[in-house]
Each structure stands twice: as C-alpha cells, then as structure tokens.
Amino acid sequence: MPYFGGMPTKRKVVIIGNGVAGTSTARNLRKYDSDVEITLISAESKYFFSRTALMYVYMGHMKFNNIKPYEDWFWQKNRIDLVFDYVEGVDAAGKKLRMRSSEEIYYDELVIATGSRPRFFGWPGQNLKGVQGLVSLQDLENLEKLSPPPLKGNKDNLRAVIVGGGLIGVEMSEMLQTRGIPVTMLVRDEVFWGSVLTKDEGKKIGAHLREHNVDLRTKVELKEIKGTNGRVSSVITSEGEELPCDILGITTGVTPNIEFLKDTGLEMQRGILVDDTLQSSIESIYAVGDCAQIREPKEGRGGLEAVWYVGRMMGEVLGQRLAGKQSVYLPGPWFNSAKFYDIEYQVYGKVNTRTSEDHIQYFWEGAKNKFITVAYHPETEVFHGINSFGIRLRHEYFNKCLKEKKGVGEVISNIHKANFDPEFYKKWPAKFKADFENDTGIKVPNSLLKKLIS
Amino acid sequence: MRDKLLKEIGMSLFTICAFSFVSLSFLVDIDFKNRDLSDLIDSKHEVLANEISTLNPAPPVIMVKRLSETFGNYSQNIVNHSGISYDYSKKFALQLGNDPANFNEEFIASFFKSEFLQTKVLENTNWMIGRDWDSYEDFAQNFDEKVQYINQSVIAEFGISDTTYLLPQVMQAGAPDWLKTGIVALMIFGFAVLGGFLYALPLAFKHDGIHNDHVFHNKSQTRHYPAIIVFICLVVFYIVLYQLPAYLTNQVVLLTPVAEKLAGGASDRWFLYGFLYTIAMMTMGFKMMLKYKGNKYQQVRTASVLFFQIAFAFTLPQILTSFQLPAYDLKSAWPLEYTFFFDWRVGQYLNEGTFGIFLFGWGVLLFAVGVPLFTYFFGKRWYCSWVCGCGGLAETVGDPYRHLSDKSLGAWKIERYLVHGVLAFAVLMTVWVSYTTFTGISELLGISSYDVRSVYGFSIGFVFAGAVGTGFYPVMGNRVWCRFGCPLAAYLGLVQRFKSRFRITTNGGQCISCGNCSTYCEMGIDVRWYAQRGQNIVRSSCVGCGVCSAVCPRGVLKLENKGEDGRISENPILIGQEGVSLNI
Numbered sequence A: 001m002p003y004f005g006g007m008p009t010k011r012k013v014v015i016i017g018n019g020v021a022g023t024s025t026a027r028n029l030r031k032y033d034s035d036v037e038i039t040l041i042s043a044e045s046k047y048f049f050s051r052t053a054l055m056y057v058y059m060g061h062m063k064f065n066n067i068k069p070y071e072d073w074f075w076q077k078n079r080i081d082l083v084f085d086y087v088e089g090v091d092a093a094g095k096k097l098r099m100r101s102s103e104e105i106y107y108d109e110l111v112i113a114t115g116s117r118p119r120f121f122g123w124p125g126q127n128l129k130g131v132q133g134l135v136s137l138q139d140l141e142n143l144e145k146l147s148p149p150p151l152k153g154n155k156d157n158l159r160a161v162i163v164g165g166g167l168i169g170v171e172m173s174e175m176l177q178t179r180g181i182p183v184t185m186l187v188r189d190e191v192f193w194g195s196v197l198t199k200d201e202g203k204k205i206g207a208h209l210r211e212h213n214v215d216l217r218t219k220v221e222l223k224e225i226k227g228t229n230g231r232v233s234s235v236i237t238s239e240g241e242e243l244p245c246d247i248l249g250i251t252t253g254v255t256p257n258i259e260f261l262k263d264t265g266l267e268m269q270r271g272i273l274v275d276d277t278l279q280s281s282i283e284s285i286y287a288v289g290d291c292a293q294i295r296e297p298k299e300g301r302g303g304l305e306a307v308w309y310v311g312r313m314m315g316e317v318l319g320q321r322l323a324g325k326q327s328v329y330l331p332g333p334w335f336n337s338a339k340f341y342d343i344e345y346q347v348y349g350k351v352n353t354r355t356s357e358d359h360i361q362y363f364w365e366g367a368k369n370k371f372i373t374v375a376y377h378p379e380t381e382v383f384h385g386i387n388s389f390g391i392r393l394r395h396e397y398f399n400k401c402l403k404e405k406k407g408v409g410e411v412i413s414n415i416h417k418a419n420f421d422p423e424f425y426k427k428w429p430a431k432f433k434a435d436f437e438n439d440t441g442i443k444v445p446n447s448l449l450k451k452l453i454s
Numbered sequence B: 001m002r003d004k005l006l007k008e009i010g011m012s013l014f015t016i017c018a019f020s021f022v023s024l025s026f027l028v029d030i031d032f033k034n035r036d037l038s039d040l041i042d043s044k045h046e047v048l049a050n051e052i053s054t055l056n057p058a059p060p061v062i063m064v065k066r067l068s069e070t071f072g073n074y075s076q077n078i079v080n081h082s083g084i085s086y087d088y089s090k091k092f093a094l095q096l097g098n099d100p101a102n103f104n105e106e107f108i109a110s111f112f113k114s115e116f117l118q119t120k121v122l123e124n125t126n127w128m129i130g131r132d133w134d135s136y137e138d139f140a141q142n143f144d145e146k147v148q149y150i151n152q153s154v155i156a157e158f159g160i161s162d163t164t165y166l167l168p169q170v171m172q173a174g175a176p177d178w179l180k181t182g183i184v185a186l187m188i189f190g191f192a193v194l195g196g197f198l199y200a201l202p203l204a205f206k207h208d209g210i211h212n213d214h215v216f217h218n219k220s221q222t223r224h225y226p227a228i229i230v231f232i233c234l235v236v237f238y239i240v241l242y243q244l245p246a247y248l249t250n251q252v253v254l255l256t257p258v259a260e261k262l263a264g265g266a267s268d269r270w271f272l273y274g275f276l277y278t279i280a281m282m283t284m285g286f287k288m289m290l291k292y293k294g295n296k297y298q299q300v301r302t303a304s305v306l307f308f309q310i311a312f313a314f315t316l317p318q319i320l321t322s323f324q325l326p327a328y329d330l331k332s333a334w335p336l337e338y339t340f341f342f343d344w345r346v347g348q349y350l351n352e353g354t355f356g357i358f359l360f361g362w363g364v365l366l367f368a369v370g371v372p373l374f375t376y377f378f379g380k381r382w383y384c385s386w387v388c389g390c391g392g393l394a395e396t397v398g399d400p401y402r403h404l405s406d407k408s409l410g411a412w413k414i415e416r417y418l419v420h421g422v423l424a425f426a427v428l429m430t431v432w433v434s435y436t437t438f439t440g441i442s443e444l445l446g447i448s449s450y451d452v453r454s455v456y457g458f459s460i461g462f463v464f465a466g467a468v469g470t471g472f473y474p475v476m477g478n479r480v481w482c483r484f485g486c487p488l489a490a491y492l493g494l495v496q497r498f499k500s501r502f503r504i505t506t507n508g509g510q511c512i513s514c515g516n517c518s519t520y521c522e523m524g525i526d527v528r529w530y531a532q533r534g535q536n537i538v539r540s541s542c543v544g545c546g547v548c549s550a551v552c553p554r555g556v557l558k559l560e561n562k563g564e565d566g567r568i569s570e571n572p573i574l575i576g577q578e579g580v581s582l583n584i
C-alpha cells in the first residue's frame, strides 16, 4: 500500500459487496475497532438494503427507503466509506482493486461479499427481453418496466411463466399477481419445492398456491424459450406444450458472483473456498455470504448456503476476527424461514425430504394451513428437527433442544413453551402432544400430569 | 370485478352522504318566523326576540352573521339606552370643563342618569378621583378605557351577556323541523355507514393474512392530493367544531331524537361529535375486523376499543345526564382528562353526594393505582389500544395511514421532548388549578390559574389533540397525538419502560431485516433496529397494537407479558452461531 513517509497510514479493510454479509462485517469490525479504515463497495446501490424485501417494494407494501435497515447518516457516523462502483478485478499481489469508473483502491485486507446471481441453465432463448431472475435491484427495476403499472389492471393481458418453484419463485408469483398477471409455475419435482419439503408438505403448499390461482405444473421442465422481436413470447415445456408468456421468471437457484475473480488466483469451486476463519486461499483475502464456500462443512450443513442468516453470521464472525478477536465460524443448528403466500414457514434442525433408516417423520395437521413435521431417529428417538407451517415457533427453544440432542418425546412434552403464535390464537400444543403420543406410541413425558397442573 | 364494484358503490354512497352533510350548512335555511324563542330569550328582551323573528330565512353560513349582528345591535341599543353611549365624550368634557379635578362622586351622580350606571362608574373609576393628571387628555383616555368595562356590565345587567353560548341555541330553534325528525339523520348517517361497509366488504372475500398490497401505490395513503383533501376537510371540521359551532346548527339538530332518547335533552355539537366519532369508529372497526380476519389479537383488540367507545364514551355519559348526574366517561383518566381537577368539576362531584364522591374516587384510583398496576402487568397497550377513545379512533379510522409515521431517530428525539413536555405542562396546570379549586385563590406565583388552563385548553385540548391529532392522520400517520402529545401516554410509557412485564420478544435470529414491522408501526418505532440484533423491543411509546407482529413475514415478533428477567437485553447475542466469543 502507498506509504507517504512519516506516520504509516491506517490499516485499511476493503469490503466488496454491501449486502448483509459485507455490511455485518463492516459493522462488527467498527464496533470492536474504532481505528481501522473501512471501505464498503457496491455496484448495486450506494446504501445497504434488504434483498429479502425486494418483493414488498414491487407490491407496494413499502418503498425502497423502507427496506434500508439503516438511515443514511449511519455510515458516515460509523466512518464506513461507501463507494458506488463496480470492481473489475483484484490484484492480489499489489493488494489493489481495479474499478470500473474510479481510481484503483488499495487494501490491507480484502473481504469479498459479492453475493450471488440467478442461475440460468443455457436454455435456448434465455437472453430474450422479458426473461429474468429476481435477485438484484436492477432485476426489480426490469420487472417493474415489464409489468403494467400498479392499480391500473392488466390491460394488455400479459401472462407469466415461472420456472422453478423455490422461495424466490413463490415470491415472484405473488408479486406478479398483485398486478393482475396470471402465473403458470413449472416445477421439476413431484411436489412443490420437493428438494426441501416432504411430500405431504409440498402437496399442501402446492394446494395453497392453486387456491391463490397459481397454475402449478409439477414434473414439468423448461425446454425452450421462444420470442418475437427480441422479447419472449412463449415457452416450450418438457412435455412439448407451448405456453404463451410475456414475462418468464427464472428462479432455479442462484450461483455465486465470482467471475470477476477468475484471474486472482483464488481457490474456487462453485464459490470462494474458505476455512472456518473465513479466510480464502490467499492470506488477507476473506469471503463471506452467498459467495463463500466452506471447505469442510459441519455435518448436516452445506458448503454453500445462500441464505440471509448465514451471510449475517459470517459477517459477524469476520468483523470480529478482523478486529483481532478469536471468533470462528461455527454454525449452530440449522434454521430458516419463508412465506408461501399466506403460510409462514419455519424450520429448526433438519427435516429430510423423505424418511430413511435413521430418520423418520411425523406429520401433523392442526387446522387448515397449519401443519407440522417432526423428524427424529427411529431407535434413539433423538430429535432431528421440525418444519412448521402457519404456526410460529420459538427459535431459542429448538436451538437448545438440538444442541442438547434431546429426545423427541421430551421436546414435544414442552412444546407449549415454544409456541410463538400471537396472543389469543387457538392453542394447538395440547392436541399436538396427544396426537403425537397416540400416533407414534412415543411417550410424551408428563403430558397428562402437566395438563392437570396447568 | 365484484370487489371493484362494491368499493365504488361504497365510496359513492359515502361521498354523497358527506356532501349532503356539509351542504346542510350552505343550503338549508334557518328560519325564525313563527318560532317560539321564549325558552331561550327572556320576555324582557322581547324586542330582541321580535327582531330575530323578522330576519329573512337563510342558511347557517349566512344566518350566523345576521344573528350576531342582531345580537350586536341589541347590545348597542342597550348601551345607548342604559350605558355610556359612544358619543358621550364631548358632553363629558364640557361638563367637566376640561378639568379632571371636577371629576368626583357628585359629578358622577349628576352626569350619569341611572343608579346602576352610577355605581358601576364609581366602581371602575374610583381611583381616578382626586388624582394629579398630566392633562385632561390623559385623564380622558384612562376614562375611555374604563367605559367599555362599564358598558359590559350594563349589557350583562340589562341585555344578554353570553351571546356565544346563546347563539347556537337560538340557531337551533330556527332549524327546520323536518331535519329534527330523525329521517334525514337516518339517511345521511345510515347510507354513509352502509357505504363504508360496502367499501370494506371485499376484504371478507380475501384469504386470511396480511394484505398491504398497493399501500404505497395508493395516492390517498401517500400524501398525494386525495390525502391532502381529507387532511384539509378534517382540520376545517375541527376548527368549525371548536371555534364556530353555530355553523353546524343543521347538522346538530339532525340528532335531536337520538339525544332526546339517550340523554333526555337537546343535541349539541359535542353530542354530534361523539356520535360521528362513534359511527366512524364502528364502520372502520368493521373494516379492521375483516382486514385482520386471520389475526385473533387484532380482532379482540378492535372489539374492545369499540366496546369502550360505544358503551363508556358515548352511551354512559348520556345516560348519566338523563339521570341528572354528572356526565362522566368512566374510562377517561387524568391527565388525558385534563379537566378532572377543575373547580367546576370538583364542584359537580361534591354536589352529587355519594355518586359524585364515587366518581371522584374512581378517577383518582384510575390514574394513581389502575394505570401503574395494569401497565405493570400488560404494558400500556391495555389503555392505548384496548380502551382509549383517541387510540380507538387511531386504530380504526386512522389505520390506513399508519405507515406514514416518521421512523427516523430525529423524530424519536422530538417525540421525547414533546410528549414529556406536555406531561409536565399538564401536571403543572393541574397543580395550579387544584390550588384554585381547593383554596379559592386564583393566582399562584403571580400567574392566574385561569390563564394556565385556557392556554392548555386551547393549545393542547383543541389544537394538538383535535386539529393536529386527528386532522394530521393523512399526512403524519394515525398516532400523532398519542405519540407527540398525549400526557397520559407519556405517563403510561414511563411505567412501561421501567417497570412492566410487557415486551415484544424477538425470535432468535430469524429476522431478515425486511422492514415491514418498522414501516407499519404507527408509533414510529424502528422495530427492525432491535429485531435484527436479536433484541427485545422495550420502548415507552409502544402501544402494543401488535401490527408489527402481524405484518412480520417471518414470525419474528411476539407481544408477551412475562417475568422481568431477560426482558431488556442490552447486548444480545443472535442465536445460530456458536463460534463468537465476545469477551476475548
């Protein structure tokens, strides 16, 4: 780094990407080190915003300003310099970044938090106008341009097809419907989100989507995209059917944003390989968030986990490390959440898509749009995890159960403590406990006694 | 299609009714011909009564002016006849020979005709007798200033002293009988409510869940022209209601039969206001019920505020009145009910014997024991979003505007100064007024308690709570008053912040920082700030409306009353990551 005689300039940490991972790194670093210079670069938006909330801007629940978690003065107050520009490449030897429109930026330590972009599978016609994913602000702006203006109705009778039923697919479908655009959703698996949900769950959610007028097609894939005048006009499915459409949403997953690092000499697979200190193969370069791939993931966890929480937790760890603390990235039991139209979904621990020798599941339906799957080991009865739909559960409770490897009976016997539904909601735990005991034959300790006392 | 049609029909009905309601002030004549005014105007003012009955019929906007002129002329005549007429000065100077030294009791007795006038002049100008004056002009100027006080006494004695009070009543007497039958009221209010219901009905056909689609696309919810129109209408309504009530004569008399049934008396502007308030809350409360179909907390809470408004705020005081008891809204607590310790009210309680003592004791218990105790157990929500009328209006009529509250740190700062400032003002005023009430002395530290109360009444009671508090819904959100102005909210908030079991629990690490909670928090609390750090929300201003929890797409927030342990987490650690060691 440049050295202008006399006093050495301050140590400088540069972070590429101001998503949740980059921002959490910067915030934690500043919290524990008031001296270091911090630069946060993004080519997407000057200020950090919540990617998970993009849909709400389109639907008019919020404005862009509302999805910025911090007010604009926050960055200056915390002396985090914001740079709004694209990084074209990294010169690891010279410790500097090549920028698209501004001067080179030197760093002492570099954090790569460049997130991901939609994954396209090389379909014929995928570059036509109207074919897009939903990850960036620019994606949102493009979608807005393709859509009829809000509250005016779908006068041109636009139609949409969404490929891939995952979380972003559902969000996109919900979004488009608020503009009156009918949606057909193509899903490869037998049920909706079959790569994550059990069959029972996938069916229920599928039915819910259909209730919301989504034309859900399971076991159907995209074969070809056709267009007229450079804009998408229809798709051909794996069954040979031609579906006319003006908007084609591609939500078949995301892939790390790392091409600009090709010549850096970083060890990369699908993402940038890092160890549990989040350091890459090059000293003084780190990676966090969607673009970081853990070399040796903990049992039951993936190497690439493109979710909000992982980015946030990695950022916390790295920020503290860069401030000289001994933190390491050691994720606890898995958790996540989402929403399928009106059904909220939470998961704690691991519920596989199907049962196996060492993993069985109990599916329970409490009421319409309220159901739960509990997974556990058939012999040891150790609790593996829980998926809950339309019912809110307490993270703290299951985190503890999973860490202590509690038995499923015990977990369920206290499940009323985990009920996180708003007050006055119909109480479900008593019935759940009784049904579980009846249906599985597993003792739920004290369930009767407790009922009598309470 | 069906939904759009319902909404359009509903909106049209409502608009027609609103226009008809307003047009009563402009189009329907007040007519005093063949009206018996003897109940209102004493027979000794027959001349005035006759004068009034010859006025040409005119709608209130014109008649108010005519009538005040008539009152004015009458007073003028009284002054000319029995007081000191305005052209007295020449003769006065002549008789005195331009010499103040000649001004004394005998002069007064000889110059002023009636005994009453002589006494009043003497009372007011005693101090002027036998003084050294720089010049006659100096003396005359001082005397002139006193003349208006003297004439006021004359009017009070021989004419009609309080025309501001009488004028709306006389106006009512001139309102057409067909307005008083109840049929017009039924049409206007009935169809308006029906319109509101039809407008809300499409919500019933939606799936359970949160539907904030297009809130920020909707011009009437985002400070564009439709919102500005509503804003202006509301503010004008409050100004007319408080300052120019006679213009509402025709609207007030619509409710004559209701007032007679309930309270056994005539309707007045406050009855009209209470009635409008209640039906507006009912209509929009119905909408809330449908909007939050899937959310029991919201429904129960809405039912509760509706109950308290209908039963306690509106009906009970009327029934008490019909039994000749002091009209008292049992749920209204000091210092929101700032007149509680005023001398006339304390007098009222004392005059009512046991029941009055009960009311007084109830009021004291409510703010001294009820408020802190309930707030300890349930948080301030027990009052602000379950019981209170202001809160009730905000939660129903104001609900479409809740996202307009300012979430910035700056706004929070202003809020803390303002709301605690008003609390301090209310407490001080009460000290002043109670001092007067219990000692009979009107001044404390050289400031008149009557001045203090009138400043409070105008600036806080009318401007802040009324015109700004409700009028500003469409531009600043629905809790402007509750957040920045309500002294009771400040008091409840202090208890909630420092000694309460209530908190909003954040669910571990599940927050995705989406911002729905902050956006829809009517109190302008940046809920996300806490939630994304895994910290519980323990804020004095939180009214526990539960909407942050309702709109959260990830089930992160839960309103709870629980032990005080772990309620406030200053340095939260987000669940889900084990390798962070904060103490190294």
Ligand SMILES: Cc1cc2nc3c(=O)[nH]c(=O)nc-3n(C[C@H](O)[C@H](O)[C@H](O)COP(=O)(O)OP(=O)(O)OC[C@H]3O[C@@H](n4cnc5c(N)ncnc54)[C@H](O)[C@@H]3O)c2cc1C
Binding pocket: A016, A017, A018, A019, A020, A021, A022, A023, A041, A042, A043, A044, A045, A051, A052, A053, A054, A055, A085, A086, A087, A088, A113, A114, A115, A116, A134, A135, A136, A167, A168, A171, A257, A260, A288, A289, A290, A291, A305, A306, A307, A308, A309, A311, A336, A337, A338, B512
């Ligand atoms: C629509 C949608 C909904 C989602 N919902 C959920 C959810 O409900 N729950 C959940 O857990 N996860 C959700 N996710 C996933 C979650 O948002 C991501 O995992 C998370 O945002 C990743 O954060 P990050 O900081 O790693 O990267 P990002 O937030 O992607 O930030 C990376 C930033 O780096 C910038 N950048 C990249 N390359 C360069 C360069 N060369 N130069 C300059 N800047 C560059 C990008 O423009 C971007 O601003 C959702 C994702 C999407 C798209």
Ligand code: SF4
Binding pocket: B504, B517, B520, B521, B522, B523, B524, B525, B527, B537, B541, B542, B543, B544, B545, B546, B547, B548, B549
């Ligand atoms: S924090 Fe939540 S419960 Fe409290 S006032 Fe705001 S929205 Fe209502």
Ligand code: SF4
Binding pocket: B510, B511, B512, B513, B514, B515, B516, B517, B518, B527, B528, B531, B532, B551, B552, B553, B554, B555, B556, B557
């Ligand atoms: S609404 Fe829920 S997820 Fe969104 S910021 Fe608030 S607490 Fe977090």
